[in-house]
Amino acid sequence: MRSFKKGLFTGFLFLLILVLVACGNEEATPETTVDVDADPVKETEEVVEAKELTIGFSGPLSGPAATYGGETIKGLTMAVEDINEEGFEVDGQPYTLKLASLDDKYLPNETAANAKRLVQEEKTKFIYSPHSGGIYAMQVFNEMEDFIIMGYTSEPGVTEQGNSLMVRIPPRYDQYLEPFTKYEMERFGKKIAFLPTASQYGKDWAAALKPVWEANGGEVVFDESVDFSKDTDFQTIVANALQENPDVLFIGGPSEPTALIAKQARDLGFEGGFLIMDQAKLDEMAAVLGGNYDMLEGSISTIPLVNSEYPGTAEFIEKYKANNDRDPGSESAFHYVSLYVLTGAMKAAGTVDDTKAIMAKMDEAAKNLPENKQAYSIPGVEEDGGFGSLLRIAYIEDGELKIMGTD
Amino acid sequence: MDLFLQQFFNGLTLGSVYTLVAIGLTLVFGILHIPNFAHGALYLIGGYVTLMVMKGTGAHYFVAIFASIIVVALLGILMERLVFNPLRNSPPIHDKIAAIGLVLFFEALVQLVWGTEYLRMFSPFDNNISVAGVLMTSQRILVIVVAFVVVVLLTLFLKKTMMGASIIAMAQNREGAFLVGINANAVAMMTFAISGALAAIAASLAAPINLVFPSMGHLVILKAFVVVIIGGMGSIPGAIVAGLILGMTESMGATYISNDYKDMIAFLLLVVIMTIRPKGLFAKGVH
Numbered sequence: 001m002r003s004f005k006k007g008l009f010t011g012f013l014f015l016l017i018l019v020l021v022a023c024g025n026e027e028a029t030p031e032t033t034v035d036v037d038a039d040p041v042k043e044t045e046e047v048v049e050a051k052e053l054t055i056g057f058s059g060p061l062s063g064p065a066a067t068y069g070g071e072t073i074k075g076l077t078m079a080v081e082d083i084n085e086e087g088f089e090v091d092g093q094p095y096t097l098k099l100a101s102l103d104d105k106y107l108p109n110e111t112a113a114n115a116k117r118l119v120q121e122e123k124t125k126f127i128y129s130p131h132s133g134g135i136y137a138m139q140v141f142n143e144m145e146d147f148i149i150m151g152y153t154s155e156p157g158v159t160e161q162g163n164s165l166m167v168r169i170p171p172r173y174d175q176y177l178e179p180f181t182k183y184e185m186e187r188f189g190k191k192i193a194f195l196p197t198a199s200q201y202g203k204d205w206a207a208a209l210k211p212v213w214e215a216n217g218g219e220v221v222f223d224e225s226v227d228f229s230k231d232t233d234f235q236t237i238v239a240n241a242l243q244e245n246p247d248v249l250f251i252g253g254p255s256e257p258t259a260l261i262a263k264q265a266r267d268l269g270f271e272g273g274f275l276i277m278d279q280a281k282l283d284e285m286a287a288v289l290g291g292n293y294d295m296l297e298g299s300i301s302t303i304p305l306v307n308s309e310y311p312g313t314a315e316f317i318e319k320y321k322a323n324n325d326r327d328p329g330s331e332s333a334f335h336y337v338s339l340y341v342l343t344g345a346m347k348a349a350g351t352v353d354d355t356k357a358i359m360a361k362m363d364e365a366a367k368n369l370p371e372n373k374q375a376y377s378i379p380g381v382e383e384d385g386g387f388g389s390l391l392r393i394a395y396i397e398d399g400e401l402k403i404m405g406t407d
Numbered sequence: 408m409d410l411f412l413q414q415f416f417n418g419l420t421l422g423s424v425y426t427l428v429a430i431g432l433t434l435v436f437g438i439l440h441i442p443n444f445a446h447g448a449l450y451l452i453g454g455y456v457t458l459m460v461m462k463g464t465g466a467h468y469f470v471a472i473f474a475s476i477i478v479v480a481l482l483g484i485l486m487e488r489l490v491f492n493p494l495r496n497s498p499p500i501h502d503k504i505a506a507i508g509l510v511l512f513f514e515a516l517v518q519l520v521w522g523t524e525y526l527r528m529f530s531p532f533d534n535n536i537s538v539a540g541v542l543m544t545s546q547r548i549l550v551i552v553v554a555f556v557v558v559v560l561l562t563l564f565l566k567k568t569m570m571g572a573s574i575i576a577m578a579q580n581r582e583g584a585f586l587v588g589i590n591a592n593a594v595a596m597m598t599f600a601i602s603g604a605l606a607a608i609a610a611s612l613a614a615p616i617n618l619v620f621p622s623m624g625h626l627v628i629l630k631a632f633v634v635v636i637i638g639g640m641g642s643i644p645g646a647i648v649a650g651l652i653l654g655m656t657e658s659m660g661a662t663y664i665s666n667d668y669k670d671m672i673a674f675l676l677l678v679v680i681m682t683i684r685p686k687g688l689f690a691k692g693v694h
Contacts, residue, residue: 064622066523224666232424232617232626235417235547236658237666243410256525256618267535268413268542288527288618 056118056127061103075335108133159384189247193222197253252277255284273298303392316375333375422654423554427609429634429646431602437578444506447624448513453607483603530615639687
């Protein structure tokens with residue numbers, strides 16, 4: 001009797017775990033399907049049944065990067081809802097977009113497995129992923145399995161492999177190196193300490209920045225990285241970096257912990273500038289530092305979305321805020337815009353499954369993006385599949401965020 | 408020299424937090440005879456409750472910590488009553504599975520209720536001070552002082568009160584404790600409550616230095632496991648000494664050897680200590 005009871009309890013426990021895991025998945029997989037009635041004009045003639053078109057997504061929906069993954073999904077979901085509401089037709093055939101999202105916990109091998117699943121089960125031709133590791137993993141087989149990677153990473157490497165079905169959404173980071181270096185060097189001095197995040201992305205950034213900084217006559221006095229998934233306190237490494245008396249700190253990673261590094265550097269008496277990787281956003285950093293830019297004086301980074309002034313930015317922010325009680329970041333806006341570019345390319349190519357033809361029309365679609373959808377204005381899509389560069393640089397001077405090139 | 412003092416101080420701060428978490432872990436080990444994986448969940452909830460009480464009611468930091476201690480202590484008692492007590496006669500593997508289940512449950516719960524964002528807890532002790540060339544915030548001093556006071560009070564409680572003595576008796580010999588008439592249920596609940604309270608204190612003290620986020624429990628609990636193993640399972644002095652050793656190793660290793668290898672140094676230390684004293688520094692022969 002006793003063992004039966006025990007068995008029952010263990011069984012119940014496993015059931016509970018299963019249910020929880022299932023709930024978690026459901027939560028993390030917002031499959032958005034908005035039914036669109038066929039065009040009323042056509043209804044009188046012949047009713048064309050709307051077909052379903054699946055957009056795949058594999059990104060971090062749990063773990064330390066869950067917020068980041070969640071933001072990218074929000075941008076896509078908003079675009080899917082808007083496009084379905086407006087009605088999406090390719091070559092006379094209406095389609096309903098559906099988002100199929102899977103969690104890869106930020107692990108490249110999981111991204112690859114998810115991509116295979118999305119291709120086999122959902123028959124999708126388009127897979128989004130917001131991290132360079134996952135994108136590299138998919139590039140091994142995406143041409144063979146015939147799907148387009150919609151990659152959200154500023155890593156220039158992903159478009160340098162000659163992959164013909166690769167789209168890189170944000171501007172590549174190497175264009176920031178020169179202007180960032182010049183600004184910090186002029187304002188603070190030539191000695192820099194490197195304290196970026198320990199991810200592959202952070203290391204690549206550091207490796208790219210180092211030669212540029214040195215070519216401009218600077219010196220790297222400290223070169224290590226911070227592992228945000230393991231460290232509980234950054235004081236130790238920050239103190240070690242400051243021991244070398246740097247004029248500038250190179251920091252980066254998720255906004256909030258990066259902001260904390262800046263704060264701890266200030267606590268330890270650092271008075272120089274911060275050269276910030278494009279992953280961290282100034283507005284999000286300020287949010288955990290008391291809501292102002294005082295501690296970030298002398299920082300240089302990309303322009304936060306809320307400070308951007310593209311034709312569709314205000315509308316996007318308003319729409320985002322209707323459903324969320326915070327400001328949107330660039331990742332949700334870029335994802336929103338990119339889905340419009342992708343669907344625009346499908347329309348222009350007149351097909352939803354000829355990936356080569358769709359890739360060929362990407363540039364045209366980016367240029368013809370309706371103004372009110374331009375949360376970011378994309379100047380075009382380059383030969384290698386990268387979205388055209390828009391230099392978005394902001395710096396903090398006298399406690400205020402200023403945009404480079406405007407004054 | 409300045410750098411040495413600075414890093415000594417940093418190591419002390421880190422070590423204090425590890426110690427508080429590890430003591431909670433080691434106390435419960437005395438009752439369960441397995442490491443309680445769910446301890447990280449208590450730490451996590453402790454951090455969130457303090458933050459939410461501060462945000463929601465505008466209460467003072469200390470008031471919020473007090474609220475958090477009560478909530479998490481109650482949660483600890485609930486855990487004992489609903490999960491571990493019914494399992495007390497099952498093989499130890501059941502306890503482990505249950506503990507892992509609890510971790511998953513609480514993490515998902517926190518994500519559901521409070522979201523995945525990193526949140527910042529603003530403490531009123533954020534001012535900078537400088538002592539003998541060492542720069543610090545008062546929050547860091549608070550961490551060390553409170554950890555010290557808590558450890559002293561806990562030791563007094565365990566040594567000088569009947570309740571405390573019965574906790575130690577239970578840990579040493581469960582049957583023996585029954586025979587002399589100790590109420591096992593009361594002691595088990597008390598132990599879980601203390602363990603939860605310690606987790607809440609540690610989380611609330613560390614949160615203003617770091618951030619509050621759903622996986623904050625993992626980071627600390629991993630280190631606390633190492634501390635408990637180095638110190639000897641179930642030994643409180645062991646947890647204190649090992650906690651400080653680990654904190655110091657991390658800060659000094661990062662400074663004088665290499666930041667990239669500081670975790671390796673800590674684990675190397677674990678291997679060396681395990682080789683010399685397989686049961687830990689202060690093991691008392693608990694099975």
